[in-house]
Amino acid sequence: EDQVTQSPEALRLQEGESSSLNCSYTVSGLRGLFWYRQDPGKGPEFLFTLYSAGEEKEKERLKATLTKKESFLHITAPKPEDSATYLCAVPPTPYSSASKIIFGSGTRLSIRP
Amino acid sequence: EAGVAQSPRYKIIEKRQSVAFWCNPISGHATLYWYQQILGQGPKLLIQFQNNGVVDDSQLPKDRFSAERLKGVDSTLKIQPAKLEDSAVYLCASSLEDVRLGQPQHFGDGTRLSIL
Numbered sequence: 001e002d003q004v005t006q007s008p009e010a011l012r013l014q015e016g017e018s019s020s021l022n023c024s025y026t027v028s029g030l031r032g033l034f035w036y037r038q039d040p041g042k043g044p045e046f047l048f049t050l051y052s053a054g055e056e057k058e059k060e061r062l063k064a065t066l067t068k069k070e071s072f073l074h075i076t077a078p079k080p081e082d083s084a085t086y087l088c089a090v091p092p093t094p095y096s097s098a099s100k101i102i103f104g105s106g107t108r109l110s111i112r113p
Numbered sequence: 114e115a116g117v118a119q120s121p122r123y124k125i126i127e128k129r130q131s132v133a134f135w136c137n138p139i140s141g142h143a144t145l146y147w148y149q150q151i152l153g154q155g156p157k158l159l160i161q162f163q164n165n166g167v168v169d170d171s172q173l174p175k176d177r178f179s180a181e182r183l184k185g186v187d188s189t190l191k192i193q194p195a196k197l198e199d200s201a202v203y204l205c206a207s208s209l210e211d212v213r214l215g216q217p218q219h220f221g222d223g224t225r226l227s228i229l
Contacts (some may be wrong), residue, residue, distance in 0.1 A: 032215035043220030091212045103155030
């Protein structure tokens, strides 16, 4: 069964303390992996799409990377405004058992000033 | 470009009442999705439209939920009658093409539904 698992569930960091969030997936024939940021009371905001292993994308203090089994969202020198829930999602492929996009349950990131 | 618009932002009803949500996608986006998001979980797809046709509604509780997308633009999602377990945020999203082609979705801010 296709699955998307995010870890950790919650992460508390001090301002400036770099770390990584993980998204592991079991979907065959990946056609893309999406990262979203979700603030309380808001809808998910699109951040990145990664299409193939080895690909990297950056936006401000965020860098997303992709391997054949997982994706990492690296946060460098985070600021309190980076506090949010980060979601990853994988769309179905012709080779996967899932017929619809699968979202992970997210990582709640909290940055203390 | 204007984002996905949803209304209302909040709704409180009693169980067994009915409720409707409205969504206006990003202009030119052919694909529209309705999701249910329960606190602490990722969004769960309820229904996907391609233009005004249904692509996937396998997780839509059809005995109480209905959705339509007239003229391939705006969409409404209705719940009748509501149950306590329907308390959630209902998100609408749109994409240029089907997400299965690798196109990202863009979300509205959702409707927070509370059932008393």
